Amino acid sequence: MTDRDDAARDRSRWSDLDRPPLDGTALRRGLVRQGGLWTDVEVVQRTGSTNSDLVSRAAEGRAGEGVVLVAEEQTAARGRLDRRWTAPPRSGLFFSVLLAPGEVPVARWGWLPLLTGVAVATGLSRAAGVDTALKWPNDLLVTVGGAERKAGGILAERAGDAGVVIGVGINVTLRADELPVPTAGSLALAGAVSTDRDTLLRGVLRALEQWYGRWRAADGDPGPSGLQETYAAGCATLGRTVRAELPGDRAVTGEAVAVDGDGRLVLATAEGVRQPIGAGDIVHLRPA
Structure with a gap:
């Protein structure tokens, strides 16, 4: 890739005024705090997969718990079973977080993607004003034209002894002609009151911090933490x-x-x- 290509891509960040770039500095200022879960928020313009990047960093000891990696565009995004996830640049939220619940029994770590689903649904309900539902095990559903549509997905991957990387992809401003399949949807198509990605990302990460804290405090037990009941209440399956x-x-x-x-x-x-x-x-x- 040439310097000219890089310069053109940088200029193109502002070419779609309906899809402004994320402000990494503002996100760090709003989310990273002493004693909080999030230790860093990095926004990159383009990468293959935030999950692959963060798993590699964690395995090499270059990332610790609470790191958030966000991409404006992913060229090799993956879902479960290596299914492809595609979306135009800046049309959604594409990010991964590293969690290291070392004191929680490993047998309960399987709740992490379900916990993330609850947090995403909670955060989007508050920040976007959209009713969301969860399709077991890892899909986020919204209603578009009276029909349920998939607007997001979650992928959990072990990062060796460093913990678990949770990847989240959410369609925010995708228009009908941009949907990858007819069964897909987006927050905009579902009538979101806000599609400001900075606001949405903050809402989701704050909800994730709260639910993760409750789950860890209960030693990962989904009953006392309220996670099992809350997930069931929002599960469309x-x-x-x-x-x-x-x-x-x-x-x-x-x-x-x-x-x-x-x-x-x-x-x-x-x-x-x-x-x-x-x-x-x-x-x-x-x-x-």
């Missing part, structure tokens, strides 16, 4: 009949009746069996 597609061309169909203490989705099958499904086991979850 519960009460619906779904088909869980598993590796090896296996599938389980049943009504989603609960999220258990391990964060697994419990399906009540026609045979009267209650079958728990773990997030790490599922390939697709579809309406039956």
Whole structure:
């Protein structure tokens, strides 16, 4: 890449006035404080994947708990099972955080992506005024034209002994003609009262700090922390009949009746069996 290319990209940051760039300095000033969870907020113009970058930094000892890495554009963003996530520059929030809940039993770390979902939904409800719902295990849903649409996703990855990197992608200002698939949506299309990404990011990160603190204080127990109850209350999957597609061309169909203490989705099958499904086991979850 040439210096001319870099200069052109920098000028283009201001070419779409509906999508102004994030202010990294202001974000650090508003989020990083003594005794708080967030220790640094870095905004980069372009990268492959904030999750990949932060996992590498953490594994090499170049990042500690509370680091937030935000990208204005990602060229190799990933979802679960390495599914691609694409969006125009500055059209959403694309960021990753490093969490290191060392005192919490590792068996309970599987709640971290669900906790992040609760925090994202909470933060967006307050900052954007949009009703959001969670599709187990890692999707954020909004309502567009009376239909549920996916507006965001969450990806959790271990970073060796350094902790867990949680990646979040949220469609903020995507227009209908920019949606990657017909089932996608955005906060703007859902009627958000604000699409100011600085405000939205602060709201989400503050909610994440609060929920993470409650969860850690309860030693990661989703019951006493209120996480299990809150997740269930906002989970659009519960009460619906779904088909869980598993590796090896296996599938389980049943009504989603609960999220258990391990964060697994419990399906009540026609045979009267209650079958728990773990997030790490599922390939697709579809309406039956």
